[in-house]
Amino acid sequence: MGIPGRYVKEEELKRMAGVIEYKPTAKYAYSAGQALSVFLKGLREGKIVGRTCNSCRRIMVPPREFCEYCHSPAGEWVELPGTGRVETASVSYISARRAKLREPEVVAIIRLDAPGYRGDEPDFPGIFHRLCGVTEEEVKGGKVFGARVRPRWRPEGERRGSITDIECFERW
Ligand SMILES: [Zn+2]
Numbered sequence: 001m002g003i004p005g006r007y008v009k010e011e012e013l014k015r016m017a018g019v020i021e022y023k024p025t026a027k028y029a030y031s032a033g034q035a036l037s038v039f040l041k042g043l044r045e046g047k048i049v050g051r052t053c054n055s056c057r058r059i060m061v062p063p064r065e066f067c068e069y070c071h072s073p074a075g076e077w078v079e080l081p082g083t084g085r086v087e088t089a090s091v092s093y094i095s096a097r098r099a100k101l102r103e104p105e106v107v108a109i110i111r112l113d114a115p116g117y118r119g120d121e122p123d124f125p126g127i128f129h130r131l132c133g134v135t136e137e138e139v140k141g142g143k144v145f146g147a148r149v150r151p152r153w154r155p156e157g158e159r160r161g162s163i164t165d166i167e168c169f170e171r172w
Contacts, residue, residue: 046159048082050114051076053067054073055072060074082112083113084150086144087145092105106134129169130169147171151169
């Protein structure tokens with residue numbers, strides 16, 4: 001035996017319960033903080049800026065105030081050449097806003113070239129971004145892993161100090 005009652009349509013429920021509809025016009029300001037601000041300003045100038053850890057010497061991208069591995073304060077700023085190679089890549093069928101994409105896009109972790117790095121360290125300065133000019137089949141066949149890539153910057157006047165100032169990474 002089911003629970004006594006009946007289904008109520010949404011409009012009926014609104015009438016019965018009473019509904020107040022309100023769209024808040026709240027505005028937010030988010031402070032990027034000291035280290036991330038330098039990174040974002042760098043992007044606007046077409047640069048990828050990292051920061052060295054005073055203790056373990058790794059380069060953090062994006063730069064941070066402290067190294068989360070050894071809890072040491074960060075040290076000098078480093079401008080990276082921006083070039084690197086594909087550490088891993090994947091085909092994505094959904095957008096960053098969780099909408100289904102008509103055309104899938106390729107996203108990758110790029111191991112960035114950096115002073116003091118040989119390129120085979122398990123921990124490396126890297127960036128997560130789109131890969132352009134790469135087909136789904138190339139990713140599925142593993143052909144992009146290890147490919148040399150560089151950032152494709154948006155034109156200077158269109159940069160906003162955002163990670164999207166880099167349109168994507170492309171092979172070269
Ligand atoms: Zn460290």
